[in-house]
Amino acid sequence: MRILNIDKKNASSLKEKRTLKTTIFSFFFFVATCLFSFQVYAVGTGYIFVSSEKDNVVTVLDGSSYELISKIETSDRPRHMAFNAERTQIYVACGDGESIDIIDIASLEVVDMIEEIEDPEAFDLSPDGKTMYISLEDDGALGVLDIASREMVAEIEVGEEPEGVLASSDGKLVFVTSEVANAVQIVDTEAQELAATVIVGTRPRRFALLPTEDKLWVSNELSGSVSIIDLASRTVTDTINFSPKGFRAEDITPVGIALTQDGKTAYVGLGRANHVAVLDVESKEVREYVLVGERAWNTTLTSDESRLVVTNGLSDDISVIDTKSNKVIKSVPVGRVPYMALIDD
Amino acid sequence: MTNVGFACYRIALALILGLALIVVFPKQAVAESVYQIGYLDYKKDDRYKKKVLYARYLGKPLGRSVDGAKTALKELRFHGKELGITFELNAKRFSKTEDLRKLVNEFGEEGVNFVIADLKPDLLLEAAALAESKGITLFNVSSGESRLRQEQCKKNIYHVIPSDNMLSDALSQHLASLKWRSILALVGPNPEDKVLLETFKASAKRYGLKVDDEREFVLGSDPRVREKNNTKLLTKGKHDVIFVADADGEFARQLPYKTVKPTPIVGGEGLAAMAWHWSWDRFGAPQLGKRFEKLSDRPMANNDWAAWMAVKMIAKGIQTLKSTEKNSLVEFLTDSETIFDGFKGNRLNFRSWNNQLRQPILIATHNWVIQRAPVEGFLHQKENMDTLGIDEPESKCQF
Numbered sequence: 241m242r243i244l245n246i247d248k249k250n251a252s253s254l255k256e257k258r259t260l261k262t263t264i265f266s267f268f269f270f271v272a273t274c275l276f277s278f279q280v281y282a283v284g285t286g287y288i289f290v291s292s293e294k295d296n297v298v299t300v301l302d303g304s305s306y307e308l309i310s311k312i313e314t315s316d317r318p319r320h321m322a323f324n325a326e327r328t329q330i331y332v333a334c335g336d337g338e339s340i341d342i343i344d345i346a347s348l349e350v351v352d353m354i355e356e357i358e359d360p361e362a363f364d365l366s367p368d369g370k371t372m373y374i375s376l377e378d379d380g381a382l383g384v385l386d387i388a389s390r391e392m393v394a395e396i397e398v399g400e401e402p403e404g405v406l407a408s409s410d411g412k413l414v415f416v417t418s419e420v421a422n423a424v425q426i427v428d429t430e431a432q433e434l435a436a437t438v439i440v441g442t443r444p445r446r447f448a449l450l451p452t453e454d455k456l457w458v459s460n461e462l463s464g465s466v467s468i469i470d471l472a473s474r475t476v477t478d479t480i481n482f483s484p485k486g487f488r489a490e491d492i493t494p495v496g497i498a499l500t501q502d503g504k505t506a507y508v509g510l511g512r513a514n515h516v517a518v519l520d521v522e523s524k525e526v527r528e529y530v531l532v533g534e535r536a537w538n539t540t541l542t543s544d545e546s547r548l549v550v551t552n553g554l555s556d557d558i559s560v561i562d563t564k565s566n567k568v569i570k571s572v573p574v575g576r577v578p579y580m581a582l583i584d585d
Numbered sequence: 586m587t588n589v590g591f592a593c594y595r596i597a598l599a600l601i602l603g604l605a606l607i608v609v610f611p612k613q614a615v616a617e618s619v620y621q622i623g624y625l626d627y628k629k630d631d632r633y634k635k636k637v638l639y640a641r642y643l644g645k646p647l648g649r650s651v652d653g654a655k656t657a658l659k660e661l662r663f664h665g666k667e668l669g670i671t672f673e674l675n676a677k678r679f680s681k682t683e684d685l686r687k688l689v690n691e692f693g694e695e696g697v698n699f700v701i702a703d704l705k706p707d708l709l710l711e712a713a714a715l716a717e718s719k720g721i722t723l724f725n726v727s728s729g730e731s732r733l734r735q736e737q738c739k740k741n742i743y744h745v746i747p748s749d750n751m752l753s754d755a756l757s758q759h760l761a762s763l764k765w766r767s768i769l770a771l772v773g774p775n776p777e778d779k780v781l782l783e784t785f786k787a788s789a790k791r792y793g794l795k796v797d798d799e800r801e802f803v804l805g806s807d808p809r810v811r812e813k814n815n816t817k818l819l820t821k822g823k824h825d826v827i828f829v830a831d832a833d834g835e836f837a838r839q840l841p842y843k844t845v846k847p848t849p850i851v852g853g854e855g856l857a858a859m860a861w862h863w864s865w866d867r868f869g870a871p872q873l874g875k876r877f878e879k880l881s882d883r884p885m886a887n888n889d890w891a892a893w894m895a896v897k898m899i900a901k902g903i904q905t906l907k908s909t910e911k912n913s914l915v916e917f918l919t920d921s922e923t924i925f926d927g928f929k930g931n932r933l934n935f936r937s938w939n940n941q942l943r944q945p946i947l948i949a950t951h952n953w954v955i956q957r958a959p960v961e962g963f964l965h966q967k968e969n970m971d972t973l974g975i976d977e978p979e980s981k982c983q984f
Contacts, residue, residue: 359872377872378879380662400660401872419869419926420897421663422904437663439904442924442932443869462926488969490932512930 284327284584285345288549290558291318291332292575298332299574300348303542303585306560306572310348314341320362321582325369330582333360333374340372340385345584354390357383362404362446366411366429373414373429375402382416382427394432398425406447406456413471415456417444424458424469436474440467446538448497448506450521457497459508464492466508468524480519484529487513496538496580500545507548509536516550516559518566528566532559538580551578620665620909622899623692623700623721624654624676624892627708632727642834643951644857646888650703650726651676652881653889657896659876664900667907672900682708686715693719698911701895702742703888706730713739722915724898726891731784734939734975738982743918744941745891745898749781751974752858753788755946755958756851758972759858761792762960765825769848770799771840777832785828785852792963797824804836820844829853855950858958861890862949868930890927894942898925930957931970939982943970 286303296316300309315337322331329351330343340354340363363374372385376395382402384394402425404417413435414427422442428435441460444467448457455477456469468478482492493511499521500506506519515529516536533552536559540549547569548561558581560570631637632646641647654674661672675697677688689712692700702712702723710733713723722741725733729749733742760766768789772782782799789796803813812818816839820827827844829852831837837853849855863874863884877885877893885893902917903909917923918935925933929945936943948956959969971977 359875378875397662399663400876401869418663420660422901422926423663425663437666442926462932463924464932490969493930 287584289321289330289582290551290574291321291579292577293317293319293579294576297575301572306570312343312348314350315339319579321580322365333363335359335361364405364407366407367409373405373407375405375416377401396427396432398434404446406449408453415447419443438469438474440476441465445495446497448499451503459494459497461493461495464489466494478524480524482510482517484510484513484515498539498541507539509539509550511535530561530566532568533557533571540581540583542583543585549581551581553577618670619673620670621673621675621697622896623697624651624674625700626678626703628678628680642838643854644859645834647883647886650888650892653892654701654896656877656880657893661900664904685712689715689719692721699899701726701892703727706733710737713742717741724895726895727888730780734941735981738939740984742940743935745895747860747944747946748941748974749784751946753785754973755858755948757788757792757794758958758960758963759948759956760794760826766794767825768794768796768828769824770796770828771802771819772799772830773836774803775832778830781832782830802836816840816843817845824848826851856948858946858948860887861885862947862954864952865947865954868928870928873928894927901925938977938980939975941974946973
């Protein structure tokens with residue numbers, strides 16, 4: 241009976257805590273909404289969400305003071321994240337937890353999860369937000385997940401170790417990098433089959449699709465380059481190489497790519513070269529190299545494109561770059577092995 | 586007689602049909618072609634004795650490397666797509682060394698150009714000599730001995746497995762970075778142990794470590810040779826670290842926690858340098874480990890990684906060149922611009938002076954990779970990975 245009492249007590253204190261937490265966050269959310277509602281571009285909380293692979297948390301930072309708001313506990317090994325269509329929730333692929341956790345932005349808690357997905361890493365959503373395309377590393381397949389029913393409606397074979405996933409804006413094509421095949425697989429989502437295989441550099445990782453949707457940029461981690469695929473001919477037309485000062489070719493391991501909305505500027509995280517390259521998309525020339533933390537990985541722009549958030553996998557922090565001056569204005573510690581940032585602004 | 590006659594008739598019919606198909610559908614005939622990669626090992630190889638595998642000595646094989654090659658084959662669904670080829674493993678094993686010639690000849694007759702050879706040094710050299718006349722190139726996936734890369738190097742052997750020099754350089758870099766410089770070396774009675782010690786001494790010299798003393802050990806408990814088999818007598822004195830040159834590992838494994846002073850053991854036990862370790866968790870390694878375990882039901886080790894790598898290199902060559910022509914593939918292997926992905930974080934390619942694959946080395950305990958060499962701060966004028974192993978000026982290899 242005593243044990244039962246203790247349990248009850250714990251449960252009620254936990255409930256109290258939760259209520260308090262919810263109140264605080266609701267208040268915060270309210271204030272934030274009021275504050276940001278005056279600015280045209282900012283509709284969200286302004287929070288920066290950072291997934292960290294080894295702590296099993298998503299760290300939430302304030303978007304202007306960069307102060308710690310919360311550490312949301314997730315399933316094991318959270319990596320890729322994306323907003324739902326209404327931007328009220330965040331999907332987090334948790335590799336070792338074998339689930340897609342769903343974070344509620346208002347309460348900053350994991351409120352739901354899509355379970356039994358083998359080792360999910362990267363994914364993208366269909367334009368209507370109803371379908372999730374997810375790379376299933378262990379099966380060598382692209383999974384097509386219906387979010388409402390939580391059913392894996394199809395698995396399209398794409399080769400071992402698929403990684404980066406990107407859907408075209410009409411949702412007709414999904415691009416998948418295959419690390420072991422050194423290729424980008426182009427999947428036809430209507431026919432649910434592989435439409436083309438384009439050989440790129442060694443260890444392709446992430447994508448950026450130009451707004452015109454005729455060119456696809458792919459980072460090649462081991463060959464230290466970006467391949468540009470012409471989507472009409474489905475061939476590589478250009479390869480961009482990098483040469484930040486003081487680093488050898490072998491240190492240049494690009495992964496993350498961010499593009500401005502006008503498609504004129506690209507930011508590429510150069511991995512162990514500890515720099516972000518700022519590129520002019522049209523001329524394909526590097527304008528500048530910005531020194532950041534160790535192993536600069538994924539790159540995320542704020543919606544007004546005034547700042548770029550870079551996750552540094554080996555120094556357990558993020559670098560915030562002011563995109564006008566191309567200088568780091570802040571480094572903020574986050575969890576162990578940060579993977580990517582998502583900004584709710 | 587009628588049966589034979591019928592068989593002949595059937596064969597003739599099949600031949601005519603086959604010919605007709607080739608004439609009518611030449612493209613389809615090409616589309617179905619199979620590219621064979623050879624695999625060769627020796628049934629009585631003492632490194633793969635059941636008892637040895639069961640013991641799981643640090644840095645030693647956990648099974649036959651053919652499992653690594655099989656894992657790689659499953660990753661090749663797209664590499665031959667443009668050429669319309671699929672890949673297959675042509676694995677042969679001999680139980681009597683006199684059969685080696687026969688098997689190499691068979692590879693030649695079957696049109697196999699590349700053979701993964703999981704053999705000890707002497708058999709590997711013999712196989713390479715036989716393979717040469719057949720135009721066959723071998724991949725060494727399990728022999729680290731220096732002589733194979735130096736005086737006895739062969740143009741048709743590509744060493745995927747790191748040399749013992751690379752391993753001991755890696756270990757020495759790690760010890761030097763910790764300033765654990767005073768070393769007691771214990772060496773076993775086998776010729777292989779002596780070779781390991783000499784290799785380590787060269788590395789120690791290269792990286793400023795001091796081998797204070799060398800002592801010989803023997804297995805057993807004979808009191809008449811107790812200064813060689815009693816761990817306390819063997820380890821007396823004050824040293825930063827004890828290096829054990831023990832090629833098979835049986836002595837080394839019972840040394841930790843039985844020394845006079847609380848001294849860490851490296852080399853044959855405790856901490857060792859290796860090509861691959863199952864606990865390595867970066868650059869896609871856990872995914873590779875999982876694929877390997879699914880297929881083989883055991884963790885992946887050095888030789889498995891090397892065999893996996895060899896298959897991947899051939900496939901990458903074919904994918905890049907869009908050709909299976911042997912000579913251009915060999916050229917591709919040695920091209921300094923070629924990049925191979927070994928899931929170890931660096932761009933791998935072969936050293937032109939001795940056909941050794943350049944690669945980072947993992948320094949690991951039984952269950953964790955402590956360091957990856959080249960260790961930070963050890964620099965080379967051209968390529969930091971060349972701080973590990975036989976560098977060009979030291980090469981005695983003449984092809």
